[in-house]
Amino acid sequence: MFNFKVHGQPLGLVTIFIAALSSVGGMVFGYDIGMISDMLLMRDFLERFSDIQEGCDANGMNCETYEFSRVREGLIVGLLSIGTFGGALLGAPLADFLGRRWAMTIECIVVSIGFLVQITTFEVWQQFAVGRLIAGLGVGALSAAVPMYMSECVVASFRGTAVACYQLAITFGMLLAYCFCYGTRQLDSDASWRIIVGLGYALTFTLGFQVESPRWLMKNDRTDDARNALERIRGIKTDYDRAVVEHDYREIETNINMERENDAPFWQSWIECFVGSPGSKKLAYRTFLGMMMQSLQQLTGANYFFYYGATIFQSVGIEDSYITQIIMGVVNFVCVFFSLYVLEHYGRRRPLYIGGLWQIVSESNCILLTAIKIWLLIFASVGVCRPPSEYEGMGDLMIVSACLFIASYATTWGPACWIVTGETFPTRTRARQASLATASNWTWNFLISFFSPFITGDIGFAYGYIFAGCNLFASVFVFFFLYETAGLSLENVDIMYSTKGLTAWASEKWVPPGYNSRRDVMEANKMDIYGNPENIEHSDNVDHSDKRFESDENSQASGHREYTSKKESA
Template sequence: MALFHVQGLPIGWVAIMLALLASMGGFIFGYDTGQISDILLMDDFLLRFASCTTPGDAMTCTFSTVREGLIVSLLSIGTLVGALIGAPTADYLGRRYAMTVECGIFIIGVIIQISSTNVWQQFAVGRLISGLGVGSLSAAVPMYQAETAPAQIRGTLTATYQLFITFGILVAYCISIGTRNVGASGSWRIVVGIGLLWALILGIGILFMPESPRWLAKQNRLQEAQDSLARTRGIPREEAQDHYIIQREVEEIRSNVEYESKIKAGWIDCFKPKNKTLYRTLLGMTLQSLQQLTGANYFFYYGATVFQAVGLSDSFVTQIILGAVNFFCTFGGMYVMERFGRRMPLILGGIWQSAWLFVFASAGTARDPTTDPALGKLMIISACMFIWGYAMTWAPGVWILIGETFPTSTRAKQGSLSTAANWTWNFLLAFFTPFISKAIQYKYGYVFAACNLTGAVVVYFFLYESSDLSLESVNMMYIDPECKPWTSRKWAPPGFSSRQDLINQSRAAEQHKPLASGALDESRIEKRSSSSAEEV
């Protein structure tokens, strides 16, 4: 039975469960991101892996800029490679089995890290291997969620990936502050080792969820695809064969897969202009790059160090504050993305984030924040306000778009390329931030402020509004020559007069009411579809 209805259409509990369970991939991502900031300040970690002028005295231990950058950033190198191999893995094994294998790789990396004794290179290599698993998951999870979630709540369910990233960061901060006084290596080994639990939950649990119906359709397993759709809709299997909504979705998926099967899609096809494939590949890579260039990970990777430099007595607590703001505001982001679409929140978010980064940088450069407590507090407030805007817009929004912007034939590969762009910039920022901060200090915030404004401009001129549409309809919108990014909010699939008409007709169909506008007149659909195909 359906758990509840959205826009008159049924949503099953399986749809919620698969989104939450798959989002454990985001939790693993966030947990690995959040833990390193505090671990770098733990006494035992410093004594084992840093350079100490007085043996046994952690107060005299420091990391060189290169060593600190490598320990933090090698995770990102692994995730970059993982994101690229995530596509063929997910296409070959299926979305669920791919995630299970990727969790196994992550577990191997964690074991290497917690078995490190005094060789920092071993710990860094462990992070590199864990990154392979994290990167592959970051490509597979949003794709699986977008392909499986009902269109009416796809934005919300896909956004749970980002929600769990923020939750993972917050949990890492909380565990770190709880273990920092644990004797010997337990202070950091406990933090890293607990990561095994998260991988086991995802790797085993995802096997009990339905496979992506679009992947199943590509394998000519239409009956299983129908069953998968029925489970997410909360419709009994025996009723699915005669259920209007299920049959409409199955036919839409089947037709799209049949069309795309005639096109052999390899990596090179991601860069072909036809059907705006190249356009969407570059757009996805640009959006993922700009998400990193917002500056969020500047605070997540080096926040403890930054606020310690500001003169705070306990920078661990400040990290928890930032993590909490990030996590709880992401709930608002899920609502914003579902209620207001994709374009407007990203545009306004870019402007908001830029303004507060400008405040952060100006406060840090006006006077020495270590001698002016008021400026230090202003920097913390501006950082929190920046994170608030980021968590409400760019954090969940970009991951939603990566799952729903690309055509089925190249979705996995384009998603991998986009995610790889994210991890490339993640590495560059993680590695070079110590060097840049040392050179220009808090003026670094001005660079991120400019990048946020650039993001708002890119969204306005290039991103199409994909909310409320099926993945197949999103593809039709991008290849419609009459549709422009700034007018895309009003675009609707063939046979519907508007986006709202689509919602109304779907609700009427579910309730078995007459379709007053004739929105599903098949001759109209075929005519418009044919003309669109000829144009492209």
């Protein structure tokens, strides 16, 4: 069986398959976002659905000008986000009841129904908008389920890369939409946009071939299936691999048994997400953390460009705004590859709080830029102080500023927020908390998509100043509130958040008791501690009372001495 190791942990072919195929859910997400930006400019689409038409003939046809009102444009774009909000909340009970795999399959079918409603629309713009609403239900549920599923299945050392593949797929889906729209834009018929919607079907029939989450199987008392799924995912080849898998299996089993002791009715488990529970430390804290992180991802301003990029750059005098969208899509896609390295080697915290500030540049063309000079401020300041309609070359500068902003977003905030959502919450409430976090993302997604035409109509490019302020706030928030989860199993993440006295800014140095560093947690030291594969000790055969979570120096020193003693005896 195909197998290789990452930091000493077995990584099977099925793990790679999970990361690649699950990411198709992100591709559906990105494709649905990307296609509407360019479709709003297509002649046939405007003729059928726009409500401002000037210079028409006696029959009301062949008009010189077609435009959408702010309300209609906002609804056509924004109803997708309303659907995704509902889908994100419904995705939790569906994923818990049916399992992660079957839930994702059903959600893809819902997206397909939404595409069908859109593609069969002829004259009624409301039908097209409702089609986007239905597709949004599936997309929203997928956006909650896929990162959670991937985080539950892959090893800690590969988890960041695997979940970042979800963001990579989102950007690839957007790039595909931009390229397809460029290819059909010259078609003088409804095929220009129907082909674009129809091509989305190719992305919606792939998630039913996945392995079920071992943690979900264990939680539902299918222990043999859970062990088999874990072995398939890890790609067992040697006794060492089997020993490591046995350790992971027992760690999952112990954690779920602990959670069952504090299990609650369905309705109460939702309330616990907001008020906390004695059995899960900082539960409410983590709920609000996830919701804030997903909200701030939208408030970076990225979707302002993704939804309205073609319209924005057409307004600054760019001759072919379709090409501009493709350039931004390529930047977005390529920079996510860089994020795969950054988020595994530098953790989650530093890329996020630096990413909020990194859109830095040393030059500006407006005296307003005196302190924090970031790319969003460049974009806004050029548009306000040196309008492209009056100053030649300013439109090109705005494109460069937008692309450099997108580059920083794709490297940090784009993928990192989905990683944080997938690995922050305990197993018992993970689906519900992930749904709440994702619903927050889609709430702001709708607000930005719907109100952007109104805001830009009133303040123009000064809109960028609002997003620049949000980026500054996001960096401060991450520094003070987000814990570093890189290199830890999901069970150890729960222990870290439960550690008394541990602050977010000190969490990068935290390691589970008995280890010198997080690398030790992932490497072959497991074998030093647990002995021969035939006689494995269970890592969680320790006191699970509150004393386990004490973080004072004596407790850490005792754990280190125990670790050293076992290593020497082995």
